[in-house]
Amino acid sequence: MGHQLYELFAKNKGYLTSKLIHRNRSLYYQLKAMLEAGKVIQIKRGLYRHVDFAEEANWGEVCKSAPQAVLCLFSAWQFYDLTTTISPFVHIAIPVRKKPVLSDFPPTKIYFWSADYYEIGKVSTTFNEEEISIYDIEKSVCDAIRYRNKVGTDITSEVLKNYLKRTDRNLDKLMKYAERMRIANVLSNYLTMML
Numbered sequence: 001m002g003h004q005l006y007e008l009f010a011k012n013k014g015y016l017t018s019k020l021i022h023r024n025r026s027l028y029y030q031l032k033a034m035l036e037a038g039k040v041i042q043i044k045r046g047l048y049r050h051v052d053f054a055e056e057a058n059w060g061e062v063c064k065s066a067p068q069a070v071l072c073l074f075s076a077w078q079f080y081d082l083t084t085t086i087s088p089f090v091h092i093a094i095p096v097r098k099k100p101v102l103s104d105f106p107p108t109k110i111y112f113w114s115a116d117y118y119e120i121g122k123v124s125t126t127f128n129e130e131e132i133s134i135y136d137i138e139k140s141v142c143d144a145i146r147y148r149n150k151v152g153t154d155i156t157s158e159v160l161k162n163y164l165k166r167t168d169r170n171l172d173k174l175m176k177y178a179e180r181m182r183i184a185n186v187l188s189n190y191l192t193m194m195l
Contacts, residue, residue, distance in 0.1 A: 005030040006050070009040075014053025015106060018046040043088040043107060058106040060130025062090050066100030069093070070122050070133040072111060073147060076140040079127070082159045093118055093135075120177055137163065138174045145183045145190065160190055 005027050009016050021027040031048065034040040041049050059079075063069055071079065074087035089109040094100055096112045121139025125132060135143065144151065144159040163169055171191075178187040 005034065009050040009053065014050050014058075015043075016040075016048045016050070018048075041088065047107065049088055058090055059127055059132050062092060062106065062108060063132045064130070066092065066094070068095060068098050069100060070118070070135060072135055072140070073109075073143055073151070076135050076137075077144065077159055079134060080137045080140060080163075082137075082140065082144075082162045083155060084158070085155055117181065120180060137166075137168075138170060138177050141174060142177045142181050142183060142187070145178070145187050146181055148186070157190070157194075160194060164194060 005016075005021070008020055008027075012020070016031070021031060031040065034050075035042065035048075039051055041051060043049055059071060059075065063071070069092040071091065072093040073091040074083070074085065074089070075091040077083040078086065087109075089107050091109045091111070092100075093111045093113045095118050096114050098112075100110070121136040121142075123134060123136050125134060134140075141159055141163045144156045148156040163174075175184060175187070178184040
């Protein structure tokens with residue numbers, strides 16, 4: 001059951017829009033059953049993701065299609081195991097005034113950052129045998145502090161706690177980045193509570 005629908009998900013890198021099954025009652029009921037069984041997640045109205053397809057599998061593809069894209073926020077936190085929250089989007093930073101051309105899949109959240117923020121801590125690495133651009137771990141932690149009001153204090157605290165547990169943490173580098181990003185006081189307050 002659901003073989004035809006699964007093939008549609010596979011063809012679209014793990015995603016499906018309701019347009020693809022428009023007026024096909026059989027596929028609609030298969031989708032409904034998969035949602036109820038927890039095999040499919042509704043990302044937003046009309047857009048679904050199959051849980052068998054890992055979000056991370058698309059990181060290299062996004063970086064390839066938009067060479068200036070750098071994985072950030074939830075995608076970077078996921079990469080470094082700093083959060084248990086899995087975002088349905090690939091999060092990328094792009095320099096201000098650059099407009100990447102991206103496909104509909106995977107769904108991508110784009111942050112347009114000024115050169116000051118965009119360049120700090122940018123590194124290249126290999127993931128699943130594909131080249132990706134990502135922010136290093138200290139910059140990713142600073143981004144959690146910088147975006148604390150948007151992502152919520154629970155996630156910000158989780159990212160910082162998980163970073164502080166690591167043996168490879170570099171607090172000097174973290175504070176230098178925080179000063180450059182004008183969040184040193186906020187970071188100091190968090191560290192005082194946690195250390």
